[in-house]
Amino acid sequence: MTDLMQKAPADVLDFDIDFARWLPSGDRIVSATSTIEEVTATMTATVDQTEFTDTIATVWLSGGADGEAGLVKTTITTDLGRTKVFCFNIKIRECH
Numbered sequence: 001m002t003d004l005m006q007k008a009p010a011d012v013l014d015f016d017i018d019f020a021r022w023l024p025s026g027d028r029i030v031s032a033t034s035t036i037e038e039v040t041a042t043m044t045a046t047v048d049q050t051e052f053t054d055t056i057a058t059v060w061l062s063g064g065a066d067g068e069a070g071l072v073k074t075t076i077t078t079d080l081g082r083t084k085v086f087c088f089n090i091k092i093r094e095c096h
Contacts, residue, residue: 008092015061015072017057019076029078033075037071040068049052052076069090
């Protein structure tokens with residue numbers, strides 16, 4: 001099951017992904033990228049940036065319109081050559 005996160009269209013939010021459980025001792029993240037794939041007909045939310053530490057990737061998202069949905073995919077590579085992809089669903093909901 002993929003996690004579901006929500007944000008309002010005006011929100012600029014960061015979502016942390018902890019990769020520590022997949023990394024053995026001595027390995028660390030050396031790169032991280034994120035994309036959004038459309039789930040609804042249109043997705044106007046964007047990935048502003050993806051930051052990382054040794055074990056955590058942080059995805060910054062902005063924009064979107066009420067009712068849109070997408071799949072955020074974050075891919076990391078590690079110092080020891082591992083690649084791990086983590087996905088979560090994002091739903092855009094206007095505060096009412």
